Amino acid sequence: MKTPPLHITLVSETFPPEINGVANILGRLSEGLRLRGHRVEVVRPRQGGDVTGLAGPDLLLARGWPLPGYPGLQWGQVSMHKLLRRWRRQRPDVLYIATQGPLGLSALRAARRLGIAVISGFHTNFPQYAGQYGLGLLARALTGYLRAFHRRTAITLVPSASQRLDLQRRGFERLGVLARGVDATLFNPARRNQALRDSWGLGPDDVAVLHVGRLAVEKNLGLLKPCLQALQRDYPQRRLRLILIGDGPQRHSLEQQLPDAVFCGVQRAEALAEHYASGDLFLFPSLTETFGNVVLEAMASGLAVIAFDEAAAAQHIHHGHSGGLAMPGDSAGFIEAACWLLEEDETLRRVRLNARHHALHQGWAAIVEQFEGHLLEACSRQSTLVPPLKAYPMADKPG
Template identity: 70%
Template sequence: MMKSLHITLITETYAPEINGVANTLSRLCDGLRTRGHRVEVIRPRQSEDELRAAGDDLMLCRGWPIPGYPGLQWGQSSMHKLLRRWRRNRPDVLYIATEGPLGLSALRAARRLRIAIVSGFHTNFQQYTRQYGLGFITRLLISYLRWFHNRSSATLVPSVSQKTELARRGFERLELLARGVDCQLFHPSRRSNDLRETWGMRPHDTVVLHVGRLAPEKNLGLLKTSFDSLTATYPDKRLKLVIVGDGPSRMELEQQLPEAVFCGAQRGEALAVHYASGDVFLFPSLTETFGNVVLEALASGLGVVAYDEAAAAQHIRHGHNGAVAMPGDEEGFIDAARWMLEDDETLRRVRLNARQHASRQGWAGVIDAFEDYLRTASEMQSGLALEV
């Protein structure tokens, strides 16, 4: 029987914050603990932590707000605290999930103490800079991210397209770590006609759904263009655009889409009910490292329309269990959405195939692979220490 590991996770975001990174890390940590590993989490203090004390498996640090991302924080640089903590109780391996000041201080402390490091590339910050008017720092940011990740024994990326892009930019030792989906939570059986009625929709009407953070980098202008085209193409269908999520672009979207229903951020079973109560899922983002919502929508039995990259490239076979367009081809994206609604039988078949595919994408295999990457890094570092 393999020995259990002492694993330290460093991240600027963690559940119950609502985003794909927090959700993924929570799943990975729970899975490792179920397998008998000790998992220590180091992260910024959240509002929910007001009465929570740190301990052997949790270190909370001060955080600073990230501009444009209320509720999320950069963690404070904590190198000396980490050195003291890890000299007293040394982990076998670190997993650094974010590259901010907290992640950087963990990287420096671990290298000084010769602790094994695995990093994860979870967010395309280098693409976000253009959306926020900071394109002039893109090259500098890419250089920093490459320097950061190339100092770990492996960098885990969620999609083949992401791995290819980073390799082209000089990132080394890239490994694929896919994502899973909870197919018991996200299930077509959660469909609620009562919820649909609050949206003004009857059982056989068509709800066009979007779930995600409402922010400039998500290319949400295409939601209006696509939905307008659908209503013009199919004037006899009763269509409603329903948007689940929150963020800095919400007010602007509400002005652009006065007929749409805005449901705000949802989580857990309420989120699953919102998914299952839709019919078609539009996902126009071009900045995802993966896009967990694509798998959640597939598991909920929706007809997904997305660009052919990240999660969609891995999980959608065009015309079989969804529809994809070439990245950046807006007319192709709109055509894919129109095809999805061309006839009822097409949509029914796509939705059945979507659920069938997603039902094979559980978390168990992902956590197995994650455990193997961490163990390999720990054993390599131990071997180097013995040689020294």
């Protein structure tokens, strides 16, 4: 039976063309929902490249303030009353709130006032990030706030079973898993470019050791140097070079720690896919991911991924078959897994082929359909939602 079209509102502090995991996921979901016949409205902060008059019936731009430590990203804020006026005129069937800042809180309060179904997503582990920066008290406060926020939505979608278990242990309720996909046509080994490798100082038989992502403390990038040193020590006959793709507050210190590494900065679309495909080994030492989209992108590009056994890596890497895994926090195990991959050329070749084969079955179509099912179920169960959210002063500021 054909699914009736819905008016769906996505609320997020970040959205394409911004470059980060949340923006990428929301771009894919919104595109997929539109292709399935739904109307998708987006509520987000203004971005640097936005032009006057861009807002319309399917886009509401909120006031934004810079997010400390995240250049290019912003907190968004809009008054609940503005949302009430808009949604009384054009009422959405269901909201998906991806971020839980002032913008998401105002949207939640307005939707509950109007009796609109709401589901939420847990995309970024801010309490864990706070802990990485030594802000333990803030981490506990954030956890309490997020628990209260998500308790007032019909379901909270998380990207992996391990994330669901972690949140359940912290008292979160009504959790569902919505996996992530990858565009295996874009991220493809066929995009390998020897001219790009030449610019890195690497020949066809040399090893490009890649890392892709934000260069920040919470990404555990201090493990890159000892891992590279171990590889160079164990395989002195091979030319190895570390290639870092992305930017962030730790770039300057990493440039000092890793003078022989190549820093490529932020890459987008086909250029990013070309950088992935021109690598061989992918190091992903992060311990703070809710998922880690780069793991699937690297696998689709035919790279052998080394990661800790959690989030996307736990879900998609079969140790010794399609990549290498270490127990979370086991730095020695991480380094050992990376060294194992270079013991024999056949091992690396086999793992890379298996990684690509697995990624070919992780497309977005099935995930969009699953997301659609959660939205439809929330609409049908609207009358059973929990009691209204108590007032939070910051949600009532004018927007």
